[in-house]
Amino acid sequence: MDVLGTSISIGLQYGVPLEVFVNKFAHSRFEPAGFTQNPDIPIAKSVADYIFRWLGMEFIPGYREANAPQRPISDEGQGIRDVGREDASPAPLAPHPTPHAPTVKVNGHRSATIADLEHAEAIRDAHHANPSPRSVLSPLEHGLEGQEKQFAHFQSDAPACDYCGALTVRCGTCYRCFNCGNSMGCS
Numbered sequence: 705m706d707v708l709g710t711s712i713s714i715g716l717q718y719g720v721p722l723e724v725f726v727n728k729f730a731h732s733r734f735e736p737a738g739f740t741q742n743p744d745i746p747i748a749k750s751v752a753d754y755i756f757r758w759l760g761m762e763f764i765p766g767y768r769e770a771n772a773p774q775r776p777i778s779d780e781g782q783g784i785r786d787v788g789r790e791d792a793s794p795a796p797l798a799p800h801p802t803p804h805a806p807t808v809k810v811n812g813h814r815s816a817t818i819a820d821l822e823h824a825e826a827i828r829d830a831h832h833a834n835p836s837p838r839s840v841l842s843p844l845e846h847g848l849e850g851q852e853k854q855f856a857h858f859q860s861d862a863p864a865c866d867y868c869g870a871l872t873v874r875c876g877t878c879y880r881c882f883n884c885g886n887s888m889g890c891s
Contacts, residue, residue: 712725729755
């Protein structure tokens with residue numbers, strides 16, 4: 705573990721972005737693995753997995769929002785971390801709309817102000833009027849980009865293949881290895 709720490713330190717000193725290390729070592733699997741007391745990383749697949757996911761959540765903007773487990777919002781769980789403090793006041797869960805801005809339901813799930821909706825529509829219209837070169841993809845590139853996103857999502861909880869050791873992908877109730885073709889969990 706000391707060698708890994710030293711190599712990461714040298715890499716960061718020579719300009720290798722932290723995102724590269726986090727993307728490479730997050731979700732790496734080996735023992736010891738198990739539950740943690742960190743609410744943002746409830747299960748670690750290895751010590752390196754925990755360290756690099758923690759580094760990502762602490763030092764990479766937007767990583768926590770993209771990778772933290774989704775918890776239901778409820779009034780009962782509010783202020784759980786502040787149990788031992790007398791001066792603790794619960795943090796607001798969401799910004800409150802101004803009294804002058806009427807709120808509406810978006811897709812029947814959450815409320816938003818009309819100003820928020822107008823802002824989102826303006827951004828969408830500007831994007832469609834002036835598409836960036838990255839947003840104009842050929843059908844092949846669009847398909848590959850979608851497949852990469854799909855595999856990235858599926859690999860977050862998949863076990864390693866018991867035949868070749870590569871990460872597997874969920875296929876229904878089974879796991880399939882796209883490296884060697886092995887199927888796990890199916891009869």
